[in-house]
Amino acid sequence: MTGFESGTARGRMLIAEAILEGRLDYSRELSDRLFTCFMCGACEVQCEKAAKIGISQITKAMRRDTINAGLQPERLNQITRALSENHQIYENSQWKGAGSMSSNAKINEKADLLYFAGCVISNRYPEIGRNTLRILNSSNIDVTILGKNEWCCGNPALSMGKTSLAKEIIMHNVETIKRKGAKIVLTSCAGCHRTMSKDYQKFLNEELPFKVLHVTELLDRLIQEELIKFRNSNFKRVTYHDPCELGRQCKIYESPRRIIQSIPNLDLVEMVRNRDNAWCCGGGGNVAAVHPTKALKVAELRMREAQESGAETLVTSCPSCIQMLELASKRMKTGIKVIDISELVSDAMETSAHERN
Amino acid sequence: MFKDEIYENLVEVVGCERVSRENFELHAYSRDLSPSSPELSSFVVRPGKTEEIAEIVRTANRQKIPIYVRGCGCSHWSAWLPRKGGILFDMTSMDRIIEIDEKNLIAIVEAGCTWFRLLEELRKKGLTYLSSEIGGPAMTVGGSVMKAGGGPYGTCKFGSHGQMDILGFEIVLPTGMIVKTGSWFMPGVIPFRRQAVGPDLTGVLIGSEGIFGVASKIVLRIRPLPNHEEFLYFNFEDWSDIANVGDAVTRFVGDELAYGFRANASAVEPGKIAVRIFVFGYEKQIIEFRKKKIRSICMKNNGTEGDSSNSSGFFAKVVTGLDGIFAQGVWHFSGCGTIPIGEIIKYTEAWREIIGKHKYEKNTFGAWLFPRGWTISVLFSYSEPEERAKLMNVSEDIDTKFLEIGLVPSGVGSSKHLQLYLREKCESYYELIRKLKRCLDPNNILQPGILVDQDF
Numbered sequence: 001m002t003g004f005e006s007g008t009a010r011g012r013m014l015i016a017e018a019i020l021e022g023r024l025d026y027s028r029e030l031s032d033r034l035f036t037c038f039m040c041g042a043c044e045v046q047c048e049k050a051a052k053i054g055i056s057q058i059t060k061a062m063r064r065d066t067i068n069a070g071l072q073p074e075r076l077n078q079i080t081r082a083l084s085e086n087h088q089i090y091e092n093s094q095w096k097g098a099g100s101m102s103s104n105a106k107i108n109e110k111a112d113l114l115y116f117a118g119c120v121i122s123n124r125y126p127e128i129g130r131n132t133l134r135i136l137n138s139s140n141i142d143v144t145i146l147g148k149n150e151w152c153c154g155n156p157a158l159s160m161g162k163t164s165l166a167k168e169i170i171m172h173n174v175e176t177i178k179r180k181g182a183k184i185v186l187t188s189c190a191g192c193h194r195t196m197s198k199d200y201q202k203f204l205n206e207e208l209p210f211k212v213l214h215v216t217e218l219l220d221r222l223i224q225e226e227l228i229k230f231r232n233s234n235f236k237r238v239t240y241h242d243p244c245e246l247g248r249q250c251k252i253y254e255s256p257r258r259i260i261q262s263i264p265n266l267d268l269v270e271m272v273r274n275r276d277n278a279w280c281c282g283g284g285g286n287v288a289a290v291h292p293t294k295a296l297k298v299a300e301l302r303m304r305e306a307q308e309s310g311a312e313t314l315v316t317s318c319p320s321c322i323q324m325l326e327l328a329s330k331r332m333k334t335g336i337k338v339i340d341i342s343e344l345v346s347d348a349m350e351t352s353a354h355e356r357n
Numbered sequence: 358m359f360k361d362e363i364y365e366n367l368v369e370v371v372g373c374e375r376v377s378r379e380n381f382e383l384h385a386y387s388r389d390l391s392p393s394s395p396e397l398s399s400f401v402v403r404p405g406k407t408e409e410i411a412e413i414v415r416t417a418n419r420q421k422i423p424i425y426v427r428g429c430g431c432s433h434w435s436a437w438l439p440r441k442g443g444i445l446f447d448m449t450s451m452d453r454i455i456e457i458d459e460k461n462l463i464a465i466v467e468a469g470c471t472w473f474r475l476l477e478e479l480r481k482k483g484l485t486y487l488s489s490e491i492g493g494p495a496m497t498v499g500g501s502v503m504k505a506g507g508g509p510y511g512t513c514k515f516g517s518h519g520q521m522d523i524l525g526f527e528i529v530l531p532t533g534m535i536v537k538t539g540s541w542f543m544p545g546v547i548p549f550r551r552q553a554v555g556p557d558l559t560g561v562l563i564g565s566e567g568i569f570g571v572a573s574k575i576v577l578r579i580r581p582l583p584n585h586e587e588f589l590y591f592n593f594e595d596w597s598d599i600a601n602v603g604d605a606v607t608r609f610v611g612d613e614l615a616y617g618f619r620a621n622a623s624a625v626e627p628g629k630i631a632v633r634i635f636v637f638g639y640e641k642q643i644i645e646f647r648k649k650k651i652r653s654i655c656m657k658n659n660g661t662e663g664d665s666s667n668s669s670g671f672f673a674k675v676v677t678g679l680d681g682i683f684a685q686g687v688w689h690f691s692g693c694g695t696i697p698i699g700e701i702i703k704y705t706e707a708w709r710e711i712i713g714k715h716k717y718e719k720n721t722f723g724a725w726l727f728p729r730g731w732t733i734s735v736l737f738s739y740s741e742p743e744e745r746a747k748l749m750n751v752s753e754d755i756d757t758k759f760l761e762i763g764l765v766p767s768g769v770g771s772s773k774h775l776q777l778y779l780r781e782k783c784e785s786y787y788e789l790i791r792k793l794k795r796c797l798d799p800n801n802i803l804q805p806g807i808l809v810d811q812d813f
Contacts, residue, residue, distance in 0.1 A: 005447070
């Protein structure tokens, strides 16, 4: 993004080495530069082939140090305030978690499956939650939610390096889910999924008391078990964008593709960079908060790849990706619609007998 | 000139987004792949065009400010570490492909263009370059040519960079003068030949490690991409057989049988030598003929044929990607240089003697064949700091011994040891380089301490 070496994984590791050896101090400018990393994990995919360096962990540790030194970029103050006061990333006093999208859905007080909406879906894309709940109801799957007791998953706090705040959030969520008795937590957000499935365990002394599933994993299974049946899609030609936190970081590449390919009358075309070398949407690592123009440029590069694929619609499975790519698509006037995979499924799903009743 | 003034001057030339003097940035540029200690410049500049380089160089020359020039930063011989501070050019900002001329088979690129980018664009047109770079596809064309490097693809046939593939430079001299070399210097003439009127100035610049000027653009010969590829893999037990095979494969000058030929053995099993061969040719019949010939040569010299996928996979990965290459640890090279075709045995013997003496087994001896010679190196791996101290002793012994028995070193960089060796053992040759340097760069501002010592 910057063109300079400090914006690369290699450069950041040399900076970390200099700090550890006492040759370099933290500064506000360095803090600002550390927040140009999208935490997409692409560097680690390549590095793993040769050496195993935890580049993301080291970057997060440096971010943590800068924040502890009082050098947090000012643009992050709003998110930090919202997380501390409202337990989610928006300064929104109407926060209801998944409760904001469940008015037409059948929600159980207790169930084995708990739907965790997350900040972005609850505040910006409630239709993703509505579609997902509809699909679950239609498949006769009992589901519960946390409602107002759902806090942010903790990903933004962890990404910023605010470990204490992240821990407070994580412990709250784990205890609240435990009290609900849910065995599986389902989420439509790649960030929530990665954080809960990979980071939560690090903060607990016991085993995580629930399994974490991304909605693409569940939908893939339901389709294979023929619990979801499709009619012809109203979409024609789609491409799939791999969210970094679902793809590279959790290795979930094929479930969403199988879902798309099982819908009749739908053509899936790939962008030139896909799966483990998918280009980031620009939405990760808190970069969009600190460097919005740069983040949007990255999103525009991805939308150009979508244009080159010939797709009319871009499908993905993360609301942060939708947010960035939708904005890029509008600015570039591509005419490409950006949707969540739940919308694609919901659109083509045959009304079940259960739903008709 | 004070630092603030210099900074403002640089910003005026390239814009504030292309200059940095942030401490953390200088540290990000302070190391290459060599074991040298970190060195900091005072500024990092990312020029956008030749005229910007010229303007900065002119000012630096007036003010006697050192300039170092870096491509992708992949050197393992401290080729650009800013030992005297000053300005560091990051040339990756000049990475465009200016022209691909399919009819005349030439490509013109900015010096910061990577081999990967060039190959990607050439392949779209059914073309490719002559020789690749062992440092990998992320290296810049400028960096490779300033080192006269060579690698897995094409070197056995076309030699290292500069022997057949470079047709000209656009270069900014230390005084700020912009010069084109080869036929390119003539107005309205395409750069179709390397030596035009008078001496081969293109040749003077190749391998000069950037001490005579800042290369801004480079002209390369390109060629059609062959439709067919064949590979061979053989095992040998004796390096004298390898010497015979290398001689036979490159005996008919101009009709070398292979693009790529690599022999290597691990210190753990020095008698087990793997040979990977990439057969040269454009037409299937001719490639098949050469393949048969190479096979016959190898078998006559006690080679045992193995699965050719050991070769095809190797050549594909070395050019395009990594796969577990640091699994045994960090790399350190020693004994790097070139030797005549028939002398490989004395180097393998020296290697075995030294590693036997030190009992250090995490290393391999490798040799790349080029027309009538070998590029050799010993590659060490280490993962713990304690290993490194021991490794450096072994490495120094290898460097010293190999030089003693005739190695032509590649990549001098800021190595005091090599500079001293050249000064003492190759007096007149080294003095000629220093004279040229004094003539072109009387204030010694460009890459001071690189290749030639500083008190020249």
